[in-house]
Amino acid sequence: MLGGLELLPHLSGALYVPAYETLIISDLHLEQGTSLARRGIHVPPFDTAVTLDVLDATLSTTHAKRLIFLGDSFHDTQGEERLDETHLSRLRIITNQYETLWIIGNHDPHPPQSLGGHGAETIALGPLTLRHEPAKKLKNEIEIAGHLHPGCGLSLRGRRVRGKCFIADQTRLIMPAFGAYTGGLSINSDAFKGLFDFEQTKIWMIGKSSLHRFSL
């Protein structure tokens, strides 16, 4: 619950808002593989395919009519041009089928040119403000952001279990990164300092087959 709205975190890292039939997805980082390859780091070129597979699977389990990408949808400004034909048409099918909104991020300061949907810097979804980077909020503003790729690690019975996570208090939620090669930044790191009311913060950690909720 955030701002009186029911929000459903999904195992894939997406967030569904039933009241608005909207699926929010943050930090796709499409074409991260080719972006690194340009600099001689030859990670496998399968990230865009894998990310789109997961996106399709996620969409098929929700009743979403609207799709909001929360920024950093492409890993760099030329990412869109490097998409191969298959991936391009797969994305077009999605943007034709759903009302698509592209919030711009620091990696992709312009919305995609060859795909459907509209670009925006911030979007108001009922009581919620959606933007890429968590910002200084106005009074009474309730925000959903991405950008930071939250992740956490827990030591349980001598083992260290790590994973991506959602993190939220009563006025802000930061979503995990969706892209296949995106990692997690520890929620204990400086980047998260001052963003949350410690007492109220909860995390939803993404496991292999279910989400696990913890209080901080």
Place this chain on the structure above:
Amino acid sequence: MLAHGLDNESALLISPTGGGKTLAGFLPTLVDLEHPHKNHGIHTLYISPLKALAVDIARNLEAPINEMKLPITVETRTGDTPHSRRQRQRINPPDILITTPEQMTLLIADPTAAHLMKNLKAVIIDELHSIVSSKRGVLLSLALSRLRTHAPNARFTGLSATVADPDALRSWLAPANKPPVPLVLGTAGAPPDIHILESAERVPWSGHKALYAIPEIYAEIKKAKMALVFVNTRSQAEMVFQELWNANEDHLPIALHHGSLDVSQRRKVEAAMADNKLKAVVCTSTLDLGIDWGDVDLVIHVGAPKGSSRLLQRIGRANHRLDEASNAILVPSNRFEVLECEAARAAAKENAQDTEYPMVMKLDVLAQHIMACACSGAFFADDLYNEIITAFTYRKLTRERFDQALDYVATGGYALRAYERYAKLKLDIAGKYRLAHPMLATRYKMNMGTIVADEMLKVRLASVKNRTGKRTVTGGRVLGELEEYFLSQLAIGNTFLFGGEVLKFEGLDEFGALASKTHGRDPMIPSYAGGKFPLSTYLAERVRGLLADKSKWQHLPAQVKDWLNTQSWASAIPRADQMLVETFPRADKHYMVCYPFEGRLAQQTLGMLLTRRLERWGAKPMGFVSSEYALVIWCLGDVSAMIKQGRLSLAKLFDEDMLGDDLEAWLAESNLMKRSFRYCAIIAGLIERNFPGKEKTARQVTVNTDLIYDALRTHQPDHLLLRAAWDDAADGLIDIHRLAAMLKRIKNQILHKALERVSPLAVPVLLEIGRESIYGEADDALLAEAADKLEAEATSLV
């Protein structure tokens, strides 16, 4: 030795420590360079596995050279050598260059290598036995194949301690198309004098602390001139050191030496040893190798020796004189270790060796070498292939595999050919492979090497000030370094034992961890994992033999004899070729204990596979724990009854076919495979090393290798790096080869005892339950257990 050298012949010199090996290796060079000569590049390369050793050897060599006023220049080149001097060495090389395997590889990757090595006459490799069994050795052997091309007439001399298979080392030193190099045997020393500590105290059932023996160890130290106290892990070292310090009524100078301590601190300890200022040093394998450090006259080995050769090498640290027997005391820390110590003592007495066969054919190392060659200049694929197969380690490399590796280096080796545009190596008009950008050479140099450690963070002494209610922590002296993994589990205020002191964790800053000294009584012991060796196959066989043969029990302490006698009437003592399996109920669970004696790694894999099968066959297994010797699985189902009624067949349960589908299915998801993959990906240059202290950002350049592993497994399961990771895991982390050999050995040789209650032999491993972390892969189950119980509503959207 001199004869071989003067005839310009390669050779392998095997001699126990103290045989004057090092000087023997240099003699031909000194004779050769005796007269004034013009410098035409490096004359002799000397390669030592340890940086510190390289520096010491240079010093030891300079003394006779100065004394005899020989016109010879000697220099070292290690990771610590300043850039300016390395540059100078390229322009004006010394006659003798003393270096490490990693620097050797960097040298051959340099465009000036061919010129520098043109007149190379000799290559001496010290402590060859310790290098060949790791990826360092594989990489070095490739570097040597390159040296042979640059200097076809150079001779290669290997210096080694006694090994199980000298012929393998002889072939390792020679090009694959030539006969093995001749063997020169040094004079054997007097056989060592080894005792097992006969404690008046009760030897504990399990555990690795050996605390019971501390007063007796202390008494032995007091009697000796200088003692080395070897232990197997760093945390054991910390613990034994602290306990000895508590017992130290006479204020004896006792020091600590292990790999986590700061280098300057270690050097201080070594210097104090050399000056005979210490009475004892508690150490790990960090002091296994090296030159003489003072008059050590006693080696105390706390815990199981793990292998006969390892023990002999460590014992050799005492009394570096050949004519006197080395003196050693073994201190078993539990009852099974008494058996292992006795077996090791008997083996060492016979001078039986169990060193590993040289490691060969690592695809990730091959990829790194290809990159190194590309950095030194353009090459034809045919030439490089023909050169590489002259290395002993790659003599069986097929052209197909080589081409795959080359393709991997060039474009990542993906079926899609997606990165053709971004290739690191490009074919030029002449048909040569050429580096696409000079930047790539710089990146190679930053990331080369075969040692991939877990991320380490520096630990610094902190001063905490409370000013006007604000707590400020400032860092001071560096104490050493610890695994990031361990530190990330600490909360501010937690205490841990490090460098012999109880430290309080004060937090992290951009340089690493901060800790302050404290007088806390109960430190949380560092769980850093470094330095665990598995029990050698050879020693395991001897332990089984010792257990089976009652006539050999006479050497065992009375309490251990009693323990085994009770076992023989309460259950059974297996024959040497048998494996005992016991099943019994206890509390509300049913236990199955088996005794393969194959070391923890192989047995953990066995436990993983057996639980899968027991699950499938309805025994409802709950968990398992393995020691070095035994494996226990506990179930809800009554295993004894199932076997009696024929619903469960032990022969089928332990059938070799578990290494088929079950293994495949488990490995696909296994964290061990992912770890193995990470190491290979770093060595093969797929991703860059993480440099400690470098702050990670959300836009991490390096992609998590687990994610890459998953993507590759789904989209290109035959990729070179997956193959490399599998090979490594099969040898190392999951030890499939050993498990396979064991399953073969016990076929039709399972001795089953259905018991009413736990047997004496089973007690030690049952005590490990709860102490050891439960081994498994069920991360989700663990998370679910720990998640907030308050709100049990499903949070996932399905």
